[in-house]
Amino acid sequence: MSVLNSVPFEKYHGTGNDFVVVDAEDPVPDRPAFARTHCDRDAGIVPAGSDRRGADGVLFLALESRYDPPRVVMTLVQPDGSVAAMCGNGARVAAAWAAERTDTDEIMIDTPAGTRRATIDGTDVHVEMGVPSFSPRDVPLDSGGELVETDVGELSITAVNTGVPHAVAFVDDVDDVDLESVAPSIRHAPLFPDGANVTVASPDGRGGFRQRTFERGVEGETQSCGTGAVAVVAVAKRLGLVSGDDPVSVSPPGGALSVVVPDDETALLGGPAVYEGDGEADIVFRGR
CATH class of the missing domain: 3.10.310.10 (Diaminopimelate Epimerase; Chain A, domain 1)
Structure with a gap:
């Protein structure tokens, strides 16, 4: 395993379910290796402003602000390297992250499970969860x-x-x-x-x-x-x-x-999405 360079990240949690957030514009060639490395609870990353090591997953988020309401494409890579189709707390974090960058209180979230609408009220986020x-x-x-x-x-x-x-x-x-x-x-x-x-x-x-x-x-x-x-x-x-x-x-x-x-009809999930801190994470590549 070799370190190529680093990528900026932010850390958020939704009622304790915590995520490393990476802007998808910053390339991470091996997302599963990145998640396995940095989500590890014993050896993973600790952002400035937080004392909790590792995470429950990495959210790679691609913001498309030209739409009204803005859209964010959410890909959640879990600690074992797999991709989850949907995550309620992760979606609320994605909405909070996107809202911070677009100064809006409504975000559309594109996930492998479908598109979900979210509304933001301070630190509280409500997201449609499908039927x-x-x-x-x-x-x-x-x-x-x-x-x-x-x-x-x-x-x-x-x-x-x-x-x-x-x-x-x-x-x-x-x-x-x-x-x-x-x-x-x-x-x-x-x-x-x-x-x-x-x-x-x-x-x-x-x-x-x-x-x-x-x-x-x-x-x-x-x-x-x-x-x-x-x-x-x-x-x-x-x-x-x-x-x-x-x-x-x-x-x-x-x-x-x-x-x-x-x-x-679609279910609705509400609760806080809280910023924890930020930092730089090594981009890792696992060679054959």
């Missing part, structure tokens, strides 16, 4: 029917796609689940040909839910997962635990998110 789908084709599932409250591994899960696949289990108390132990067998279960994020949720006693997520591509638990928060509410509606179109509070370890899942 959750339980269809085996959409999740996807190696199954002839939907997967609803079915035992897989040690959990009873419901499968849903909220931009990426999620296996959601409602439990009495999320703190009682050894997620690092029980999640990998579900994440890699043959039922999920593309793998799945594993999300557990429990009622918070106030009409909302607490959430923990083991993320595919990170291969571990993260402080927050926006697609997971939407998945929690989508599955809660499917199981009759909530109803209507009112916002539902979902609280991963990193903070509270607001989720709206209307019937057959």
Whole structure:
């Protein structure tokens, strides 16, 4: 592995889900190697102004300000080098980053999962998340029917796609689940040909839910997962635990998110997107 040069970066987080942000105009020839190197929690980068090493992914963002509203093309490369089709917290960070450069409160975000509209109000960002789908084709599932409250591994899960696949289990108390132990067998279960994020949720006693997520591509638990928060509410509606179109509070370890899942319409995810710091990151190339 040799160091070619460096590239400027910024660091943001959405309720603790943290991302290295690189302007796509700055060329990074080997994006997977860059992400694997700099997202590492033991040896990754630490920006000025922050004390948290590494990240949950690298957002390569291409701003197209000539449009009204401005557009940003978002590519999220995860710590294992894979590309995620969608990331709710990452999309909110992308919107905040783009809004800072265009002095606007509305941004269109182009992702592999489709185009999403975001609105910005101070540090709070609300982003459209698409319509959750339980269809085996959409999740996807190696199954002839939907997967609803079915035992897989040690959990009873419901499968849903909220931009990426999620296996959601409602439990009495999320703190009682050894997620690092029980999640990998579900994440890699043959039922999920593309793998799945594993999300557990429990009622918070106030009409909302607490959430923990083991993320595919990170291969571990993260402080927050926006697609997971939407998945929690989508599955809660499917199981009759909530109803209507009112916002539902979902609280991963990193903070509270607001989720709206209307019937057959795009879901909406809201929460803070916070700038942490910046710096220069080595561009690495892994030779054969």
